[in-house]
Amino acid sequence: MAIKQSELILNPDGSIYHLNLKPENIAKDIIFVGDQDRVDKVTQYFDTIEFTTQKREFKTTTGSYKGKRITVISTGIGPDNIDIVLNELDAIVNINLKTREPKKKLTALNIIRIGTSGSLQKNIPVDSFLVSTHALDLNGMLHSYQIETHSNSEISRAYAKHTNWSPKKAAPLVIENSQTLEEKLSSEIIYKGMTATAGGFYGPQGRVLRLALQDEDLNRKMDSFLYNGIQITNLEMETSAIYGLCKLLGHHACSLNAIIANRASGTFSEDYGKVVDNLIKYTLEKLVA
Template identity: 50%
Template sequence: MDKRIAESELIINSRGAVYHLDVRPEELAHTIITVGDPDRVQGVSKHFDKIEGKYQHREFVTHTGYIGNKRLSVVSTGIGTDNIDIVFNELDALVNIDFNTRLIKPELTSLQIVRLGTSGALQDSIPVDSFVVSSHGLGLDNLMTYYAYENTTHEKQLLEAFRGQVALQPGGPAPSLFTASEKLHQHFRDGFHTGITVTCPGFYAPQGRVLRGTLSNPNLIDNLTSFNYDHHRITNFEMETSAIYGMGRVLGHECLSISAIVANRIRKEFTKDGGAVVASLIEKGLEIIAGI
């Protein structure tokens, strides 16, 4: 069987770079920070001691450089799990597919990937301007239904409890759930809340926000907030984490998602200075990541 990956499946541009990211294999570090907002990339790379290269195509901005001897890339994903599908397949291709032969490399590389994002808290006890590490990503989008993967026994138990406790709208999503990389999570305990992060396919109705549209599932937030299984609670909402953890499972990368809490949906509060809390998350996150 021809194992060569065709030009239509893995698109490499005239620069020899992967299509959406416009990054070449040698331009990517093996420790990667992902951020949603393209402008946040510079907010991370300004802390680098040396910048080796800057690349951009569409909303995907990548800066690669060094903190001390540690080589890092920071990549913006834009918003949503559909973008995570693109970014993660291309990051994986950059390290695990030979761009000359178009064959999967015999020795695979496992990347370390940490998301530094923003999020809304679903517990009264998690105030704005605090930080949450996602112990699990629970997807209410449908991205992971397109991939084959195995859940652990504990993940299956959590999913079963979720299906029993949280009613979703008829014809709604098939929830997916994945655990954070323990190798990365162990470095992010002090100063972080920890819990299950729910990943939504939108910012408004999918996160229970009402402006002028009417919700099909008005009890969603209450049910998520009161979910409890084996001391696991849902701490927050955002739009990428479950796909990051899911794609990490499928492709064999170590992934962790950390969020600055900019909104508390229970107290109905919003941060007074989103820039400051994100800047503080970046500083704290980089200090830890540079030392791993």
Template identity: 60%
Template sequence: MPIKASELILNEDGSVYHLNLRPEHISNTIITVGDPDRVDSVTKHFDTIELKIKKREFHTQTGTIGNKRLTVISTGIGTDNIDIVLNELDALVNIDLERREIKDNLTALDIIRIGTSGAIQDSIPLDSFLISEYGCGFDSLLHFYQSNHVQQFEISNALKTHLDWDVKKSDPYVVSCGHNLLQQISSDRTITGFTATNVGFYGPQSRVLRLDVKDSDFNDKLASFNYNDLSITNLEMETAGIYGLSKLLGHNALSMNAIIANRALGEFSSNPKDAVDKLIEYTLEKILEN
């Protein structure tokens, strides 16, 4: 049965509603960045750029490095935007948009996030490259989907006990990365970590400006969590959503983090742009090796 027009919304040119993209516009390797301006920071390394499309915070460029075709898209901040980006990217490759029907043969995308993050372990140096083996979501995105089969409940239950979790908050969910991508992109230059995806930048990450937070020890509790030698290493705002929806949709996802802050030490990078640029260069090099 065709998907209804109210559920799969298309623009007049047949492109998906928010991203303004058609199937031919994207490659099977997608790099996501939060900041729309960071798209250019990636594609300046391309040999060719075949298209540039902008709509709202979603800026997309597709091009090539050598014979490798790549797409870079900005998501904006937060897992609410990840819900839009992941579902519409999947629709581009796995739904026949003219017939509004799911294809018989599905395509698995490689989705690699390149973003910034703050460490909560004092042993993680500024400007280092951290790869998220697991993501823990403190938002509620994944609970709106039939997702029990992709969640690591033994870890999330242990974390809730450790944090004495307030039932008024969303239930944390834990999802793993695409391990083939982890093996491909990790090296002695990277740290493998467990990333907490927070629902906000200030209170949810225990930053205090004029508002008091409910649990002033939240980051310390996160940092002291240990489950079978697995500890939470850093905070950001998209990884768990990317991992969760990618698992559900059959895509491979990996989150690359430039550590530009160490919350445990109260330190911030002296040159965060340089740290991100070096992470972009490293990630592209590893993508091109395979």
């Protein structure tokens, strides 16, 4: 059955509504960055550029690095933007945009996030790299979908109990990454851990300016959470949404984080731009290895 125009919105040229993309514009290996200016910081290392477009904060460039076709997309900030980007990318490859019908043969994309993040643990220093083995969803966006079968309920319940999680908030979810991508992107210099994904930058991440927090001790509780060797290592705003939607849609996902702050020690990188650039080069080399 054809999907209604109100549900699958296309531009006059037939491209998907927000991303302004058609199937031929993207590769199967896709790098997500938050900042639209960071797209060029990745693609500056490409050998060739075949396509680029931008609509709102969503900038996309496709080209090749050492012979491998790669797409880089800026998602903007937060799980709500990830909801747009991943649903539209999946529609591009798994729905016939002309007939508006889902394809019988589905395509699995490889989604690699290159992001910045703050460490919650003193032993994960500023300027290091971290791969998110799990993502702890604290923002609730994924509850709009039938996500429960893809969540690790034991870790989720343990976290809720440990933090005395408020029932007024969305229930926590824990989603694992793609083991295949993790193995491809790992090395001896990579830290590993569970990344918490908040729905905001200030209160949801425990920052206080002029507003009191619902739970002023939440970050301390997160720091001390440990389940069968898994601890919460860092806090950001995208990874759980990426992992959850990719599990639901049948894509592979792995998040790489440049640690530019350490919340436990109160330190911040002296040159975070260089750290991000080093992570970009590391990721590109791993993708072609």
